[in-house]
Amino acid sequence: MNTAFILAVAILCPLAGFLVNFLFGNKMPKGLVSIVGCGSILVALVMNIILFANALNGPETITYFNWIHAGSFSVDFSFLIDRLSVLMLLIITGVGFLIHLYSVGYMHDDDAYFRYFAYLNLFVFFMQMLVMGANYLIAFIGWEGVGLCSYLLIGFWYKNTGYNNAAKKAFIMNRIGDLGFLIGIFWIFNQFGSINYKEVFAGAQGFIINNNYNDTVIIFITVLLFVGAIGKSAQIPLYTWLPDAMAGPTPVSALIHAATMVTAGIYVIVRSHVLYSLSPFTQDIIAIVGITTAFFAATIGLAQNDIKKVLAYSTVSQLGYMFVALGVGAYGSGMFHLMTHAFFKALLFLCAGSVIHAMGGEQDMRVMGGLRKKLPITFITMLTGTLAISGIPPFAGFFSKDEILAKAYEHNPILWVVGLITAVITAVYMFRMLFLTFYGNFRGDAHQESHLHESPSTMTIPLMVLAVLSLIGGFVGIPEVFGGKHILNDYFAPIFSDIATVPHTGTALSHSMEFILMAISVGLVLIAIYFASRMFIKKTAEGMDEEPKGFAKLLANKYYVDEIYDAIIVKPADWFSGFIYRFLELDFIDGIVNGVGRATTYSGKTIRKLQTGHIGFYLFAMTICIVILILINNFFIS
Amino acid sequence: MGVLLRRNIIIIFMSVELMLNSVNLLFTAFSAYSSNPAGQIFVFFVMVVAAAEIAIGLAIVIMIHRNTKTVDVNEWSKLKG
Numbered sequence: 001m002n003t004a005f006i007l008a009v010a011i012l013c014p015l016a017g018f019l020v021n022f023l024f025g026n027k028m029p030k031g032l033v034s035i036v037g038c039g040s041i042l043v044a045l046v047m048n049i050i051l052f053a054n055a056l057n058g059p060e061t062i063t064y065f066n067w068i069h070a071g072s073f074s075v076d077f078s079f080l081i082d083r084l085s086v087l088m089l090l091i092i093t094g095v096g097f098l099i100h101l102y103s104v105g106y107m108h109d110d111d112a113y114f115r116y117f118a119y120l121n122l123f124v125f126f127m128q129m130l131v132m133g134a135n136y137l138i139a140f141i142g143w144e145g146v147g148l149c150s151y152l153l154i155g156f157w158y159k160n161t162g163y164n165n166a167a168k169k170a171f172i173m174n175r176i177g178d179l180g181f182l183i184g185i186f187w188i189f190n191q192f193g194s195i196n197y198k199e200v201f202a203g204a205q206g207f208i209i210n211n212n213y214n215d216t217v218i219i220f221i222t223v224l225l226f227v228g229a230i231g232k233s234a235q236i237p238l239y240t241w242l243p244d245a246m247a248g249p250t251p252v253s254a255l256i257h258a259a260t261m262v263t264a265g266i267y268v269i270v271r272s273h274v275l276y277s278l279s280p281f282t283q284d285i286i287a288i289v290g291i292t293t294a295f296f297a298a299t300i301g302l303a304q305n306d307i308k309k310v311l312a313y314s315t316v317s318q319l320g321y322m323f324v325a326l327g328v329g330a331y332g333s334g335m336f337h338l339m340t341h342a343f344f345k346a347l348l349f350l351c352a353g354s355v356i357h358a359m360g361g362e363q364d365m366r367v368m369g370g371l372r373k374k375l376p377i378t379f380i381t382m383l384t385g386t387l388a389i390s391g392i393p394p395f396a397g398f399f400s401k402d403e404i405l406a407k408a409y410e411h412n413p414i415l416w417v418v419g420l421i422t423a424v425i426t427a428v429y430m431f432r433m434l435f436l437t438f439y440g441n442f443r444g445d446a447h448q449e450s451h452l453h454e455s456p457s458t459m460t461i462p463l464m465v466l467a468v469l470s471l472i473g474g475f476v477g478i479p480e481v482f483g484g485k486h487i488l489n490d491y492f493a494p495i496f497s498d499i500a501t502v503p504h505t506g507t508a509l510s511h512s513m514e515f516i517l518m519a520i521s522v523g524l525v526l527i528a529i530y531f532a533s534r535m536f537i538k539k540t541a542e543g544m545d546e547e548p549k550g551f552a553k554l555l556a557n558k559y560y561v562d563e564i565y566d567a568i569i570v571k572p573a574d575w576f577s578g579f580i581y582r583f584l585e586l587d588f589i590d591g592i593v594n595g596v597g598r599a600t601t602y603s604g605k606t607i608r609k610l611q612t613g614h615i616g617f618y619l620f621a622m623t624i625c626i627v628i629l630i631l632i633n634n635f636f637i638s
Numbered sequence: 639m640g641v642l643l644r645r646n647i648i649i650i651f652m653s654v655e656l657m658l659n660s661v662n663l664l665f666t667a668f669s670a671y672s673s674n675p676a677g678q679i680f681v682f683f684v685m686v687v688a689a690a691e692i693a694i695g696l697a698i699v700i701m702i703h704r705n706t707k708t709v710d711v712n713e714w715s716k717l718k719g
Binding site: 612613614615616619620623 | 641642647650714715716
């Protein structure tokens, strides 16, 4: 088995799963649908593990055929297997497989069971295309494909208008970013004469050698690609679709809107790191956008009552952290956080799904409480996830988040301060969620209480696996302070070697300094958790429903960002469309169309009087006309 | 004049045929006069077309006559606009 074959199997398996389930799924028993759905991902996972082993020996480009060839523009249908893409592949198919497995339990009595698995498989297929493509165009196919699957899955329960609107919102907001991405690709081709990663980055090396930083064209290219990343990875100002995307089934939120698709933006930037290293200006923008989003989303997360909305805002916030890492040039740290985040956020979402499952579809934390005894496995796994995201050692989130914070401190202490505050807020809202859900007394009605049950094993096994990963996932990146070996940095070293000559801003931290920073963040987070426990453990049903006031109200309404967008973009667009409709459409275009009809009718009415029905008259007219023609012919033409 | 003034469709047809034949006669006469055979060949074409035309025309007249029991063209004014 050569690499090309393995790769083809890895990519085509989910596609085959999609086709089988989509075309024949409604006639197949649910068991068979699950086997096809999960099995195809499992095969892809196994293939990706083989690819992973291969990629350790060095990158490999596999070309299947020449896809587009027009003039100097040539695109191969080829895939790039290197350490970066296989790591993403492992995350996608690994976490993806667990979520597929979980979905078997979660979706078991849904009518459109087969459709759900078909879409999920299609998503994995496109995500693999996005990650593995060896040029920007293949990546763009995947990019659009995952957007489509996201739309289909958010609107999965299509009978609910609100869910459909959420799906449309996600799709349209992504389009804004996609446009930036597309223009960025055009510009790359214009500048480098190719859109293959290899040739583009080779061309970019010329800039590094000439010490040509902040070139205008490069700034535009990187900013445009970043606009695409903003859309996909839900950063300010295009983040509002992600919380609304929680309308989809919970495993979908876990897979698409937490673990994989939203990290596509991060991946594209890491992939193009050579270009970004050439443009410190864009990097500053990225860092600022990232840290603002991280802080902003975290504060909103404080006041949400929907368990999935809290997690959605925390996803936005964590993605902000990753962008901060990219902005300060710590691409490895960004990928590290991406990986750990995929583990613990998928875990948290699946736990939330388990809670919602037990509550019979209820998502409001105000009517939960005291679920610890009824859902012990869910509780323990969710506690693991919460500790991980809050950055408590030795859980995964601690290593990745503190690495980013340390790198941010090297770059600019202000970034570190805001990042630290965000980390503290993260701990508060995550533990608020945990305490409201699992501690205190049950606040729902008796019917819900009797329905409470632990989820079936297809749901709890993925939870446990992910919990273990959240616990040990950070050990691949133990900082040198603890005398550990940073395996992930060594792993990525060949990928980032091409920017080794780029001058680094800021000075490396001494070990003692790094240790102090770590101690500060962990200490503050622990204090935050203590306060959260004082505030939220003993919450009773009374006092939960009162209207929030002042700043809390602002937070609960998400800073009114949706309303602002509505006022400054949607309303004018609406008004303008109405204007176009009334004047241009009704008066102008309809006028032309109806006018043509009316003119035809009128002229017909007039001319038909000539048709007298007297054959003698026709013959007479014919003769006269012939005579006239002959006269004209004789006197005027010759 | 027969074409324009008569009301019987059969007479009109006969007049048309006469006109065609007169044209044929002119063709042959001038062709013989200027010793150019093209005119005589053209006559054959005219005869063929005239035969086809009269066949179709008479067929139409018969069909209309079956419905209206008349051959007077002034009675056939049902199609006026």
